[in-house]
Amino acid sequence: MKYRINPQNHKELSALGFGCMRFNRDEKEVEKQIIYAIENGVNYFDTAYIYPNSEVILGRVLSKGYRDRVNIATKMPPHAIKKYEDFDKIFLTELERLQTDYIDYYLIHMLPDTTVWNRLIKLGINEWIEDKKKKGQIRNIGFSYHGGRDEFIQLVDIYPWEFCLLQYNYLDENRQAGKEGIKYAASKGLPVMVMEPLRGGKLVTNLPKEAESVWNNAYVKRSPAEWAFRWLWNQPEITVVLSGMNSMEMIKENIKVASETEVNAFTEEDFKLFGKVREILDKTIKVPCTGCNYCMPCPKGVDIPTCFSCYNDMEIEGKLASIGKYVMQTGIKNQPHNASLCVKCKKCESHCPQHIKISEELTQVSKSMEGFYYKPLRFFIKRFMKFDQ
Ligand code: SF4
Ligand code: SF4
Incomplete structure (x- = not known):
């Protein structure tokens, strides 16, 4: 396993993180998969309050002697917070489910914009975070995000975050927060965790034939998933790439790739291959918008x-x-x-x-x-x- 250094605390995080949103239905199998991942170097597990049963299952497995070998990332849903006491109500439930007394990486889940953050501030989130950090119950505080670049940048600047999590893959290089958002967060010293590396599997299962044949005829034989992961791990700004892994085969393949890739290892030829695939995928889109934002702001507020x-x-x-x-x-x-x-x-x-x-x-x-x-x-x-x- 390759490790990336968290620039905030200089600790090692595995380049591959285990996304726990959709565990395999067979809990015994999940246990085997989690233990295999840990034994093979994965030390970052990402779950959330709202992922059904995920925190409970993860907690059960980690309680068998693995808790101290991994970092747990979990999330607070802002919509469930209506008063100050709700912060603790949710957080303490999460500690109980995860059978731990601290969370390594705690996120505000799907923070959409500064308006929601300001609502949380009015409810006392600043004081609450300070208290949890003082007690050692939260080690790093961050947010997860799904929207556009400008609001992402505003959110990065609104609080002294210690990490962030956002959707990113080779198709989204210029969409959502995109490459510019990632570079901005990294320039502020934030570890950047990435989700949706395969666009929910769409960069593997729904690829047009033409795109598949680009990968099949490449100078080296790699699966579309491997290419997509390598594109991410090539970038020094990215700390952890989450993958929602629910089969042993997938876990083994991802660990193998994560153990081989180096930062800035891509050649011109590699970038050309991605250029070709992106061109093919772009042909399937209706509007050739690159997300550059030059048309913004619209006086009527259209995003x-x-x-x-x-x-x-x-x-x-x-x-x-x-x-x-x-x-x-x-x-x-x-x-x-x-x-x-x-x-x-x-x-x-x-x-x-x-x-x-x-x-x-x-x-x-x-x-x-x-x-x-x-x-x-x-x-x-x-x-x-x-x-x-
Ligand atoms: S200027 Fe054109 S390409 Fe850029 S974001 Fe606006 S519509 Fe998209
Ligand atoms: S109102 Fe419509 S046409 Fe006018 S700036 Fe906004 S998006 Fe463009």
Whole structure:
């Protein structure tokens, strides 16, 4: 196993982290898998309060003599916090489930923007974190994130975080927080943990034939998953890459790759291969938006790159998943940012280096993503997650 140094505390973290969101259904098998991973160098396990039964199973296995050999990362759901006492209520439940008295890496789960963070501040999160750190119950505090680059940068700057976790893979180099977001976080000294290295498996299972043949004809035989992991581990800014592993075969393959890769090892030839695959995948997308943000801000508040990113994801991730993401990313914040807010003033269009007819495309986005379900879904999520407070 290769290890990366956490720049904050200089401790070693395994380049491969075990994502515990979807464990194998057979708990005995899960135990074997976790122990195998630990024995082969994995020392970072990522779970969350809201992953069904995940903390309990992880805690049960680690209690058999493995707790001190690993770092546990788990998360607090901000929508469940309505008063100061809720911080402890959730955190102490997590300690109990995990059979431990401290959490190595504790995250605010899916922190969407500074509005939600400010709501938590009003409820006393600063004092609460200070107290937990003083007692040694939280070793490192961070946040996980799924939105666009600008808000990510604002969140990085809003608090002295000790790490962050975000979606990143070779297809998302210029989407969501993207490479610029990662470089920004790293430049602030944050260890960057990465999730969705295979885009929920889509970079492996749903690859167009043409893209598959690029990998099959490459100068060296590697699976599409191996290429995707190597692309991430090539980057010095990345500390841990999480993989939701639920079969021994997958665990063995990922550990093998994680044990071989070096930072900055890619050659021109490697980058060219990724260029070709990306070009093929980009052809399947509807709007050639690179997420550069030059068109922003829109006077009506439309989050143009996020609207296009969710719309494009329909081809890769399916309609249901991308609509869910669209509602989460454009509809639940303090101010909505969805496509139908566009009044077609076209002020944004002259700034777009891709010459996208933004207002026309946004009409298509709103037709596809904002059906009759959009408003009720938005209302329900906002209420449930308390994003309107
Ligand atoms: S055309 Fe639409 S998206 Fe562009 S600036 Fe005007 S309102 Fe905003
Ligand atoms: S300027 Fe064009 S390419 Fe850049 S984010 Fe806006 S729409 Fe996308």
